[in-house]
Amino acid sequence: MEINWTAVGWVIDVILNGFVWLVIAAIFLTLIDLTDTWTRKALKLMDKADIWIRKFVENLFEWVQKKNLKIIASIILLIILGILAQLEIMPKLIT
Numbered sequence: 001m002e003i004n005w006t007a008v009g010w011v012i013d014v015i016l017n018g019f020v021w022l023v024i025a026a027i028f029l030t031l032i033d034l035t036d037t038w039t040r041k042a043l044k045l046m047d048k049a050d051i052w053i054r055k056f057v058e059n060l061f062e063w064v065q066k067k068n069l070k071i072i073a074s075i076i077l078l079i080i081l082g083i084l085a086q087l088e089i090m091p092k093l094i095t
Helices: 005-067 070-086 090-094
Strands: none
Touching: 005 070
């Protein structure tokens, strides 16, 4: 009985290839878990920053209304709308 070395080589190749992909998957799954925690931390930080910015802008507009400063209010509104336009949020708000 002759050994078919092509088939044996193919079986060894399939087993080794499967093992290599298993190692690659294990490495990338741990990397995905790590980046997932980083993403969660970044989202929490962005939420805190968003809340702080909203409070700041609201307090700023209340202060401007109390002082009746129309020129400063228009400049602040121009800056805020310019930032929103640069971040491409303004077209989303319009449509």
